[in-house]
Amino acid sequence: MDTAQTVAKALGLLELLSKHKELSASQIIEKTEIHRSSAYRLLGTLQQLGYVRKNEHNGVYSLSPKILTLAQSVSESKDIKQIANPFIEELQKTTEETVHLAILDNDTLVYLDKRESTKNLRVAMNSKTGNHAPLYCTGIGKVLLTGMPEHQLMEYLKNTKFVKYTQFTVSGIQELLTELDLIKQQGYAEDKEEHEEGVYCIAAPVYDTDKNVVAAFSVSMPAVRRENVLKKDVIRHIKNTSEKISEAIR
DSSP states (O other): OOHHHHHHHHHHHHHHHHHHSOBOHHHHHHHHOOOHHHHHHHHHHHHHHTSEEEOTTTOOEEEOTHHHHHHHHHHHHHHHHHHHHHHHHHHHHHHOSEEEEEEEETTEEEEEEEEOOOSSSOOOOSOOTTOEEOSTTSHHHHHHHHTSOHHHHHHHHHHOOOOOSSTTSOOSHHHHHHHHHHHHHHSOEEEESSSSTTEEEEEEEEEOTTSOEEEEEEEEEEHHHHTTSOHHHHHHHHHHHHHHHHHHHO
16 A cells, blocks of 8 residues: 555545544444455554544544644634734735745644735745745744744754755754844844845744744845835834734734
């Protein structure tokens, strides 16, 4: 069984259990027509990962509460996008630059929204809604890193290969940690052509009720415009937007 087939069958088992609540192994095999040994192997793996549980008294399988965290994550992402929508739109109209909204997705960020610049000279970025990007060399990514608990951040740093996307990309752990401390102090992050050449970004966090960083957003512009832009004004607009979205989420 190749990887794609394995994933498809595992997802099929989860969907089946979501409909029938509880099923025995024989019932699952009958309904899915998965080979007996494969079915037991998949159920064992899903049980190990914590998505399926087995009742040791009667042998039936059911979904575990862990599966709810996935649904909750999708719901929260949707809610954040909806809540942030008017403020992101206002920020784009005020700055006339490209604005992104993103959240953490494992060890990367995923874009929830993108509003294109209305200026004649705009950046040609690879970003679009649903796309992923690295954390350590993007403004939004660095903001999201500041919200990680220390143990999670250390794990991320241990497993991250610092790819040099441009000559300006952060080169290692200590450099990044120093910058993260600065971001926490000043309340915003910068991407100085670190991920894409010619692209300059300023990013800020979105906080929940407990002051956890649940999302981040950025204003992106051509690096050539950075010299002409009133940076203090952009930072002021971004911080103001951060407060508005965070307040709306609470």
